Structures are given as C-alpha cells and as structure tokens.
Amino acid sequence: MPLQWSGGPPDLLLTVDRESREPLRAQLEGRLRDAIRSGRLGTGDRLPSSHALARGLGLSRGLVQECYAQLRAEGYLVTRVGADTRIAAGAFVPPGPTSAPAAPEPLTADFRWGVPDLRGFPRTDWLWALREAARTLPTAALDYGDPRGEAQLREVLAGYLRRVRAAAADPHRMVICSGYAQGLGLALRALAGTGIGTVAHEDPGSPAAVAAAAGWAGLTTVPVPVDEQGIDVRALEATGARAVVVTPAHQWPTGVALSPERRLALLDWAVRRDALIIEDDYDAEFRYDREPVGALQGLAADRVIAIGTVSKSLAPALRIGWLLCPPALAAPVVESKRVNDRGSPALDQLALARLVESGRFDRHLRRMRTTYAARRTALLAALAEHAPDVEVTGLAAGFHAVARLGGHHDERSVVAAARDRNVGLYGMSACRSAPPRDRYGWCWGSATSANGPSRPGSRRWPMC
C-alpha cells in the first residue's frame, strides 16, 4: 500500500510503496532525487527533519537518516551543524530539451546503395559460429587483448585473403578494426604521423567519407579524376599528394577496374614519390563474369595499405574490418587502434574465424553471388526494355550498377520523379567532389530494395 507524506514547507508530496520490490530506502531516495531534478525542490529549500518524515511515512528514523546521508554524500543536500537539512546550492542543473530523430519516410522500393541484401545474412551460421566461439573461448580471451585483434582470426583471414584476393597477407601486420570507416581513420592517422599532410581520392568516389576520416586524422583531401581505366595517375602526380585512397578491383562508383598499365603506373608513382596507397577492397568477393583482379597489395606490400570489411559480404552491423599494413606503418596503426578502443570485441572475431574456417563463409558468398548476378541481369533486362536510352556502365560485379542518363534528362529531376512514385533512386553527384562536366548519372543499389526502410540516424553514405 502506498504511504504518503505531505508537509510544508516545502510543499512536498512523497510516496513510498511497501508492496513494491524496490527497497523502501531506495524508493525514498529516488523520490527525493526526482523532486530535486524536476525543480520541485530548489536550492536552499528545507527538508523535514528525519524524525518528522519518518513519522509521516511510518518508516524508521534510521532509514530516513541513512537516506539523507546518502543524498548528502552525493551532493544533493547540505546539513549544517545544529541546523536543518536543505537542498544544496547548485545541486542540480536541469538538462536542456531533447528531440527524437525524425522517422524516415517509407518507400515502395529503395535502391539505396552500399548495403548488401540483409535478408541473405546467414543468421543460423553466424549463431552457430558464435556458439562455437563462446564454447571454446579460453578464459584469457575475455581480457583486454592484442590491439591487432585475435590471432586466430588474423591467421584465418590472412589465409583467406591470400587465397581469394592474392594478397600478401601477413597476420602479424594485420589489424582487425571496426569496419572500413575505422580502418581508413587508423590508416590516415598513421600517415599523418609520417608527415603526410594531404590524401588524394578518386572523383567520383567517396569524397565525404574520405574527408571525414582525413579531418579526424588532421589531413586535407584532394580529388583526382577517374576515367575508363580507373584513377588518372598523371593527375594524381600533379596534385603533389603522397597518399591516395583507391578502389582498384571495382572502382566506386563507376564500376571500372584499374587497368594493368595504371596499376603499374600507380605503383611506380608510389615508389618514386615515397607515397602510400590505401586500397579499399570493398566488394571484391562479388564478380560475375570472371575472377576479380587480385589485390594491389599483393604486388607491393610495402607501399599499399589494404582495407577490407564484412559490411558488404555479411552485414554492416557486425562492424568487422581489417587492415594489411606495410612494415613501416604496422606499429603506428596498432598504436592508433590501441588508443582508439583497445581492440575490437573478441567473441565476434572468433566467430568470424569459425565461419571462414568451416567453409560457411564461402558457401554464403557463393549463394549471394548467384542472387546478385540474377538481380543484375533482371535490372539490365528491365532497363533495356523500358528505358533503352539509359546506358549501364561498369563491370559485371558488386551489388550496385551505374546508369548514365541519355538525352536531356538531368539527375535531380529523375531522382525527384522517382521519389514522387515512392521509389528511392540516388544520384551520383553525391559521389562527386564538384559538379561534373559530363552527363550526370545515378547509381542503383541492386541488392537493397528489399531491406525495408532505412534506420533512423543511419546516413546515406556511399560506402564505409
């Protein structure tokens, strides 16, 4: 039965409930804190004596005294010798108003890019891998770990990357990170430590993502144009930058592969300029016409920092990525990771190791390749039939497609017209560092129309 006490001054109603599972003292303390926070009790307000309050609520005086002592220790109350107990000056500064984020508008179909088909996530396999990892977890693995990540995952991933990406992957120089975004930040931070002040990036590309990570690391950015062969290495050289972020296997977003000549020219530039290449290997698992080209990192492990992620192959919410570091940069990248968050969660890493080791990861990739290839075919067929003047460019790879607008259409009006029909299309101008001179295009996320509405707070960044 609730017990009430109402007395004055101050005009204070306090209620405690003997039938509640919450102890009486905790209830009373909570009510008093709430009264102070809500402003019902202000600075200097006098509280009833412990005797009066105890009698009023039918509690022991000792309990009320303990409660007052606790709130004094926390700074809510002051008691001067021989005087009343009062609310302390400055005991509570009320916080400002909060606002909830706006709900996203629902779309019939959302061709948002950069996110895999999340319904395809191998939920059962992942849970199996977590269980296996938890079951066999040594007690010591619950401690702070090697900031590079779990040795078991680094071994397994290095083997995978050697096998599938022709990478020169050394587990000692691999750092497990929280997805591509953190990997890029760690890499740029390490470059900043070597005296590099500017990082170049592809245009079109991910100007916002690179700028954010560069800002975090104290670097400035400069765009370099991309043509049918990939990044223009002469234009890169002309910028004077000594670092560049590239997507050689499948350029984001144009979808071209860096040509063999450009690959060698880029490596030559790096050696001559003592420069570093950051290779974003974001979706290399998904190529439908032939094997993807191997990682650039495999050619020059001293000059290339390769960054990978499971955000495209499994799901972004896992937040697992990795860096392959050149020998000279391994120590600063590891130190950055240690200072940043002391390493990624251990159990998730061990689960991923299990998933790859057991062959379940490869099986999942085979299944998703079939799915994405079929969707790409359907998209191309639909465009050929219904919009023959729309030219789709880029490799048969990944889970996005780039279309160039024919005739006199412009990107903004096409995107707006689609939105009027509750269809989410996303223009490529978001991937540009400045308005382009050629025809605008747009980008289809061929995998994600079925993921449902995007989540509040998740911005639509091209990739990370």
Add this chain to the structure above:
Amino acid sequence: MPLQWSGGPPDLLLTVDRESREPLRAQLEGRLRDAIRSGRLGTGDRLPSSHALARGLGLSRGLVQECYAQLRAEGYLVTRVGADTRIAAGAFVPPGPTSAPAAPEPLTADFRWGVPDLRGFPRTDWLWALREAARTLPTAALDYGDPRGEAQLREVLAGYLRRVRAAAADPHRMVICSGYAQGLGLALRALAGTGIGTVAHEDPGSPAAVAAAAGWAGLTTVPVPVDEQGIDVRALEATGARAVVVTPAHQWPTGVALSPERRLALLDWAVRRDALIIEDDYDAEFRYDREPVGALQGLAADRVIAIGTVSKSLAPALRIGWLLCPPALAAPVVESKRVNDRGSPALDQLALARLVESGRFDRHLRRMRTTYAARRTALLAALAEHAPDVEVTGLAAGFHAVARLGGHHDERSVVAAARDRNVGLYGMSACRSAPPRDRYGWCWGSATSANGPSRPGSRRWPMC
C-alpha cells in the same frame, strides 16, 4: 598426382596437383605469384610461352592463357604485342621482416589490477542473451545503425543507470561506445571542438590513459593532486583547465570517495568556469559496506559527461561502454562516433540489453560482489597477520586494494622481490604523473590472480 614443369630460361619449377580441391588455374596463378613475390622471378624475366607451359604441365593452352591474362590484369606480368610475356617492372616490392611479440613470462600469482575475475564471466547467460538477440533481430538491425547505438540498449541502460547510479540518464543523449578508452577519446574530441585545449586529471590516477586519449583529440593534460577527500578542487582551479577527468565514486587508484563538500565545489567550479567534468564510473557496481554514492552526473547533467563500461562488471573483451552527454555536447560526440567507426556492433548491444532486462546482469553482479568482498577480507586478514606494517587504504569497494609501505621499504624493491618469487605486484608509481613526495605504495588486483598469464600485446594499463 603432382605435375611438374621445369624449363629455362627462366629456371622455373612449377607444380600443380590434379588431386587437389583447388582448381588447376588457381594453383598455377598462385605458384606464379609466389615465385614473383619470393624473388625467384624478377623484373624482366621471361615466362615460357603459354603453348610450352601448357604442354609441359599437361594443361590446356586456354587455361594458361587465362592465367597469364589474370596476372597481367593484376600488374604482375606485361606482354608486348608479338613479344614474350615478362615479369612487370615494380611488380613486387618485398615486405620487410616481421617479428612475433615476445611470450609473457608465467607467474605463480598475478595481482594485476584493472581486470575482473574472468572465470566469473557468465558465459551461459551471455550466450543465452546472444541467441535471444539473434533470434529476434529485425533484418533492418543488420544495417548501419544509429551511431549512438541500439535504441533498445540505450533505453535499458538508461533505466539501469537511473536505478543503480542515480544518474540523470536520457537515452537520446546516450552514446554506446567500445569501452571506456573510446568513450574518453570521443568526449575529449568533443571538448576540443568547443575550444578547450587542456584537460586535467587526478594524480595519482591514469595519466597514461588520459594522455593517450588527449593526444588523439589534440589536447594537453595537467595533473591535479588527490587527497583523502578526492581531487583538490582549488588546485584544479589554479591550473586554468576547463575540463577534468575524475573518478568520484571510488577514486582510482587511492580508493577514496569524493567528499560531499568537494562534489559541490567541483560542480561550482564547472559552472563558474564554464567547464566540463568527465566522470569515469568504472567500478561503482562494487561496494561492500554500503550503497555507492550516486553518479555526479545525476547532479549536473549539463556539466558532466559520464562514461561507463562493462569491462569491470562483465569482461573487457566485450568492448562495450557508454557516454551520457550534456545536451550541448551530444551532437559532436555522436558525430565523432560516426566518423570513428559508424557505431558499435549491433548484436552485442542487443545481447547486453537482454542480459540487463532479464535480471541476469544484476544476478551476476550480486554473485561477483560476494566473491570480491570475500577476497578483500582474505587479503586484509593475510596482510594483518603477515605484514602488519602494510597499511591498506581506501573504501571497501571495487576489486583492487591500495597498500602503503611502512618503514624504509621502497616500491621498486618490493615489486622486484615479489617478482623473484614469481608473484606479480604492481607499484602505484605507474599511476603518478611524477615521482611522489610521500611514501610509494602498491596496488593489489584482488580479482585477477587466477586469470592466468596475461595475453601478448595487452599492456598493463591501470584502467580503460
């Protein structure tokens, strides 16, 4: 049966195995890449014609041609029209040597601080929570999420912190992060954005951890002495700093609680100086003699950034922490988290929400409190019997104890003598920003002697 081809020039031995599960083309590509990387094939070396190599290995010429085309696309090989296929210039820059980390020396007992008893980790409960979270995970939760973290966990944790820590916890202004280290970095980064250039910290305290995070955020640090009442607020004021990191509930490492007068003086300082207080609430769940004092953040949610973690209550390897942000700092902290890693892993967060909601977290804490209290009692009894001149100070709280040395002993020789007996003791001078004037002390991790040898690469930092 392995097939070999050996021809010259170059003097090259290539082997493929028809009985292997690896496709023949992948085998041949792998062998050629390895030969280039290992230096067996150098720049300009001529490869056999596809015809000769195919005949030598008993493969189809088309397969060898595809293999050469792949390696050309990757930049390992060049073929000029009408000429031989050769190893490309700059095709491979060999990486430098790697070194494995040194193995830790084994100890009979290790009183390492800052890590809970990992054998007590509720493995079954955590796996149950993971399973429940995975089972009920909406597909959209596999996407990039709100950088603040999962709404469900923020709601549950805010309720927990209001209940247990008397915090003014608003889930809209809570940010889930990867443990205390990342939380501190994000907080300091946000402060740097407001024009604050220096952050003060307690001395003794965690000078190295604060300095690392401050360096990351571009801030400098200044130490402020701690006495029996906690941080010296007058000395803090004299530094001119407008931000401070404190451990009010249980000062690290001295173990004192910030006195009521100091709590109010600290808040008064913050209001007068327009300063911010970072409250590190690292082990407040563990107090054995009475309830812990409530969080300082509950008194002044506009002036205090509270940071919590499950590293002490569950395990460091989970890498889950949280920040409670004042309204003015919530947006920059969230933006920092987004740029840093786009949010923490979703499934782990949802599992923690389940663990707390289900009451299993509280049950685990009750069990661990009993364990740690008993160990503390045993330690005090053993010291009273065997080393009566060693004075143990600080509250009956947490899972470390601080002992002051009596007589003419000095810290370094006691630590060295213990190490000679294969016992790990850790001196408090690591918690000092400069050699102290008073007697050196040392710190007992009363929970961790049974955790086994520490893991390679995990540094012994007081706390994070």
